[in-house]
Amino acid sequence: MERTLTRYIRALRSAGAGVSTTEAMDAARTVEVVGWEDRRVLKTALGTVLAKSVEEKAIHEKLFELYFSREAAAAAASESQPGEGEDPDSGQLGEGEAGAGGEPQSGDTEDGGEGGDEGGDGGDPVEALSALVRGENPGKMAMALERAGAAAGVDEIRFATQSGYYSRKMMEQMGVEALEARLMEALGRRDAQGQADAEALMGDRSALQKQTRAFVEARFEIYGRSAQDAFMNEILAERSFGALGRSDTARMRALVERMAKRLAVRHARRRKVRDRGRLDVRRTLRANAGHDGVPFDIIWKIKRKDRPKIVAVCDVSGSVAQYVRFLLLFLHALKEKVTDLETFAFSAHLADVSRPLETLPFETAMRAIVDEVGSGGTDYGAAFLELDRDFTEVIDRRTTVLILGDGRSNYSNPRLDVFKQIADQAKRLVWLCPEPAPNWGSGDSCLLEYRPFCTLLTQCSTVIDLERALDEILMAYD
Amino acid sequence: MTDAVTGAAKSVETPEGLASVEAVLSMLAQSGYIATPEIATAVYLAHHLRKPVLIEGPAGVGKTDLARSVALGLDQPLIRMQCYEGLDESKALYEWKYGKQLLYTQILKDKIGHLVEDADSLDEALHKLNSFQDIFFSRDFLEPRPLLKAMEQSTGSVLLIDEIDKSDEEFEALLLEVLSDYQVTVPEIGTIAAQVPPLVMLTSNATRELGDALKRRCLHLHIDFPDAELEARIVRTRVPGVSERLLERLVAFIQAVRGENIRKLPSISETIDWARTLILLHADSLEPAMVRSTLNVILKRQSDIAEVSGKVEALLDSRDKAGR
Numbered sequence: 001m002e003r004t005l006t007r008y009i010r011a012l013r014s015a016g017a018g019v020s021t022t023e024a025m026d027a028a029r030t031v032e033v034v035g036w037e038d039r040r041v042l043k044t045a046l047g048t049v050l051a052k053s054v055e056e057k058a059i060h061e062k063l064f065e066l067y068f069s070r071e072a073a074a075a076a077a078s079e080s081q082p083g084e085g086e087d088p089d090s091g092q093l094g095e096g097e098a099g100a101g102g103e104p105q106s107g108d109t110e111d112g113g114e115g116g117d118e119g120g121d122g123g124d125p126v127e128a129l130s131a132l133v134r135g136e137n138p139g140k141m142a143m144a145l146e147r148a149g150a151a152a153g154v155d156e157i158r159f160a161t162q163s164g165y166y167s168r169k170m171m172e173q174m175g176v177e178a179l180e181a182r183l184m185e186a187l188g189r190r191d192a193q194g195q196a197d198a199e200a201l202m203g204d205r206s207a208l209q210k211q212t213r214a215f216v217e218a219r220f221e222i223y224g225r226s227a228q229d230a231f232m233n234e235i236l237a238e239r240s241f242g243a244l245g246r247s248d249t250a251r252m253r254a255l256v257e258r259m260a261k262r263l264a265v266r267h268a269r270r271r272k273v274r275d276r277g278r279l280d281v282r283r284t285l286r287a288n289a290g291h292d293g294v295p296f297d298i299i300w301k302i303k304r305k306d307r308p309k310i311v312a313v314c315d316v317s318g319s320v321a322q323y324v325r326f327l328l329l330f331l332h333a334l335k336e337k338v339t340d341l342e343t344f345a346f347s348a349h350l351a352d353v354s355r356p357l358e359t360l361p362f363e364t365a366m367r368a369i370v371d372e373v374g375s376g377g378t379d380y381g382a383a384f385l386e387l388d389r390d391f392t393e394v395i396d397r398r399t400t401v402l403i404l405g406d407g408r409s410n411y412s413n414p415r416l417d418v419f420k421q422i423a424d425q426a427k428r429l430v431w432l433c434p435e436p437a438p439n440w441g442s443g444d445s446c447l448l449e450y451r452p453f454c455t456l457l458t459q460c461s462t463v464i465d466l467e468r469a470l471d472e473i474l475m476a477y478d
Numbered sequence: 479m480t481d482a483v484t485g486a487a488k489s490v491e492t493p494e495g496l497a498s499v500e501a502v503l504s505m506l507a508q509s510g511y512i513a514t515p516e517i518a519t520a521v522y523l524a525h526h527l528r529k530p531v532l533i534e535g536p537a538g539v540g541k542t543d544l545a546r547s548v549a550l551g552l553d554q555p556l557i558r559m560q561c562y563e564g565l566d567e568s569k570a571l572y573e574w575k576y577g578k579q580l581l582y583t584q585i586l587k588d589k590i591g592h593l594v595e596d597a598d599s600l601d602e603a604l605h606k607l608n609s610f611q612d613i614f615f616s617r618d619f620l621e622p623r624p625l626l627k628a629m630e631q632s633t634g635s636v637l638l639i640d641e642i643d644k645s646d647e648e649f650e651a652l653l654l655e656v657l658s659d660y661q662v663t664v665p666e667i668g669t670i671a672a673q674v675p676p677l678v679m680l681t682s683n684a685t686r687e688l689g690d691a692l693k694r695r696c697l698h699l700h701i702d703f704p705d706a707e708l709e710a711r712i713v714r715t716r717v718p719g720v721s722e723r724l725l726e727r728l729v730a731f732i733q734a735v736r737g738e739n740i741r742k743l744p745s746i747s748e749t750i751d752w753a754r755t756l757i758l759l760h761a762d763s764l765e766p767a768m769v770r771s772t773l774n775v776i777l778k779r780q781s782d783i784a785e786v787s788g789k790v791e792a793l794l795d796s797r798d799k800a801g802r
Contacts, residue, residue, distance in 0.1 A: 020694050022695075026529070026697075030527065033523065034499075041515070044519040048516070048519060048520045048523055048699060049523065049527075049697055052532075052696075052698040053698070054534075057698075265687040291577055291580065292577075294580070
């Protein structure tokens with residue numbers, strides 16, 4: 001029993017739910033209190049003890065079904081064997097026998113049963129294996145699979161591509177090599193009997209392969225799936241937006257949403273800071289009126305912090321569009337934290353696009369935006385001029401102006417005077433550029449001319465860069 | 479470990495309402511709280527494992543109400559502590575009664591003068607005073623705040639720490655001793671342990687992530703918006719006068735509204751308020767005009783009201799189709 005639970009906790013951990021030792025002990029106590037009998041009660045009870053957030057609850061929901069359906073099946077199978085009690089965990093003990101050894105008393109029963117069965121099969125390992133595969137005794141087959149799985153270390157599986165390797169290892173554990181040898185021999189006989197034997201053996205072999213494969217895949221769902229996910233996410237996080245394929249987009253969106261949530265949590269600190277050293281005389285006097293004016297409780301002045309206010313100005317011309325897409329995704333995922341967000345897009349000219357982004361589904365909005373601002377030659381100078389002329393009221397002393405673009409302005413006038421004015425008006429001006437630093441200022445790029453007016457100019461081509469940049473922006477409001 | 483656990487569990491008497499998950503369900507139902515199996519399991523485990531429950535979920539789904547109903551069902555006092563920014567130990571644990579201490583010093587001034595009168599040296603006078611100093615730092619001068627009060631209840635109690643996410647992180651650290659050992663340490667007096675461990679419930683609206691140390695010490699319960707059937711049962715319990723026909727339509731409408739893209743989703747408390755409003759207005763079915771004029775009961779943002787108001791017919795309709 002204990003073993004079933006510890007292994008389940010291990011599965012939870014490998015799926016990314018952090019379960020501490022204390023919680024594992026709590027889980028053991030929980031099982032004592034609620035018992036194994038009622039599956040639904042057990043599930044909710046373990047969920048209460050082991051999963052401490054909505055995400056962890058989801059992991060638990062999924063994994064519990066996967067894990068305990070297997071347990072239940074193994075238990076049911078072993079129950080069908082004579083001499084086994086009604087202990088729902090006895091399926092596990094068969095496994096324990098192959099591994100570290102289960103409870104001694106039940107382990108003995110298991111061993112005894114096993115020996116007897118093998119004797120009954122006539123002692124030929126190939127015959128025994130064939131009988132097993134043909135499903136004459138499903139309980140025994142389940143147990144044999146468990147044992148071979150433990151010996152092959154299937155629980156270590158991390159990638160779907162490993163399932164071939166592990167199922168072969170399991171088949172070897174179960175003695176497929178002897179079967180294959182006999183198969184070769186039968187094929188070599190070249191008579192009708194030999195052909196029939198070979199066909200039968202071939203059938204058994206493929207049936208065995210199918211069953212071990214299914215077993216390994218089920219284990220992958222429990223132990224490997226989330227490890228693989230985490231690995232893919234890690235790779236994706238470091239890949240340039242420009243190099244993302246269509247198939248990565250869905251995963252990327254999920255990743256961006258998760259990162260945004262993490263960022264929002266990190267910056268969800270209190271909005272007030274005690275200004276130590278400056279006494280709030282009025283409130284102190286009032287609070288101590290009850291003590292005859294003797295100031296027991298000292299009240300300090302409090303500094304209030306600004307809410308983040310971001311004005312994003314994005315170049316949506318072909319070369320940068322892909323980057324903009326993820327910046328906007330990220331910003332909108334941060335909506336809870338950044339309530340005050342204005343978005344402008346420009347290419348040939350500039351437009352306020354906050355409205356379509358809020359009301360339309362994201363992809364539709366992106367298409368509408370590109371249609372609206374046109375795909376003509378990018379003109380940064382003109383865009384800044386329009387921003388300053390038409391929307392000057394959105395930028396004030398609390399605003400961070402966030403520009404995303406490569407600064408390639410087709411040799412038009414960069415209008416540094418207007419840019420300086422915007423920079424002076426804003427709290428901070430942050431420029432994110434998809435190109436690496438050595439390319440800044442080459443060709444028609446005016447980045448180096450804009451640079452002196454920026455609070456921060458940084459390369460931003462992967463989702464990690466993006467997270468770092470937004471972290472930095474939000475830090476100014478903490 | 480097994481023996482230790484059962485031993486500890488025996489020392490606390492299990493009230494009838496906490497004997498099994500079903501018992502918790504029916505106890506809560508009697509106090510007017512319709513619970514899901516998850517909620518009942520959490521309450522049941524909280525008692526048997528002697529652990530606090532951390533309840534998370536959107537505003538208005540009955541997190542605070544759960545604590546109130548458990549207290550009512552167990553017939554134990556509910557001690558409630560509302561958290562806010564700047565909450566500290568003098569408001570949560572205990573405070574010395576400064577005024578009383580001050581007053582007593584004044585009154586006893588003469589007595590003290592009398593006492594040290596015959597001392598020859600300063601040292602001797604100090605020594606004499608030393609033997610009395612603890613008078614002013616004894617239980618008589620201690621003002622218990624919610625946490626200490628909960629420890630002192632001899633009948634057991636339900637301690638509700640409301641909106642823990644509103645408090646500062648330092649306050650969480652302060653709670654750890656109370657939550658894991660059910661005791662409060664007052665440096666001048668010593669450690670005050672709970673006579674009967676209270677059933678502790680913490681609620682959070684997740685405005686900030688709580689510390690790991692706190693989460694690990696608690697059982698975790700997430701209450702979400704209920705499904706249509708459960709919501710109907712809850713409203714029926716809370717608003718007995720509502721007709722079945724109206725109830726069904728109004729719950730379906732609320733469920734549909736929750737699927738809309740709005741900022742603040744209506745929760746159960748809003749459903750109940752709306753049911754009461756409609757009864758007051760003698761409405762026995764949902765007419766678009768009536769719905770539109772009472773939308774402000776369920777939606778609390780102007781932009782949300784504008785959004786839904788244009789879709790009232792569609793939302794009422796879609797439900798009708800789904801119903802058939």
